[in-house]
Amino acid sequence: MSFFNKMLASVGIGSAKVDTKLESDKVMPGSEVRGIVEIQGGNTEQHISDIYLTLNTTYIKESDDKKVNVTGQIERYHITEAFTLNANERREIPFSFILPLDTPLSYGRTKVWLATGLDIKNAVDPTDKDYITVIPNELVNAVLHAVSNLGFRMREVECEQAPHRLRKRLPFIQEFEFVPISGSFRGRLDELEIVFFPVSLNQTEILMQVDRKARGLGGFLSEALSMDESNLRLMIHQSDIPNLQQKLQSVIAQYS
Structure with missing residues (x-):
């Protein structure tokens, strides 16, 4: 049964899930962003190699004489060292970081979001995406x-x-x-x-x-x-x- 669960987890079925919760989704550049990463274990034990947050936006780029929207990474944050997550175990990992001064503001079409990723060996990596409103100082x-x-x-x-x-x-x-x-x-x-x-x-x-x-x-x-x-x-x-x-x-x- 354990081997079967591991096989399912390797394709994302019954694997760990991640949910990031921010203290506030409205923040200005240069201020502190705080929150927790909630991880819910799946049907089997899994080794978490890394947890990271990436701050992203989109921008217009010219390619082959055409304008296309591409994702731009503003910053990447390492949250914790590797650990083993037991079956059905629930963990909360707090984090904080300073929002970069050059983070674009939430005006017009500009969207900024925080993506959470878990690196799990031999499995589909779970992710979470949270939009934030960046206000001017x-x-x-x-x-x-x-x-x-x-x-x-x-x-x-x-x-x-x-x-x-x-x-x-x-x-x-x-x-x-x-x-x-x-x-x-x-x-x-x-x-x-x-x-x-x-x-x-x-x-x-x-x-x-x-x-x-x-x-x-x-x-x-x-x-x-x-x-x-x-x-x-x-x-x-x-x-x-x-x-x-x-x-x-x-x-x-x-x-x-």
């Missing part, structure tokens, strides 16, 4: 509010494959695209694109692309040659929050 939130107060509406947010000049630790960047619907930039800009490159909890670098609106013959020529776009970098610190809207307005106005 105070500094990034202040930037988004300032841009909104300047009359811009968030149109689209996507993770895209990063060009080599912008590639950091991850192979992708998260791009926030805004359009002016009111205020002084309406009629002067087509769109504003922002990418955040966090330096610390209190500091972030911002890459902005200002897309000017074509005006007259010369303007349309500039647009056709992509000369209507200006790229600028700006370092923002926590101390900038009280005057952030004025600072962004001044910078954007120089290129509009």
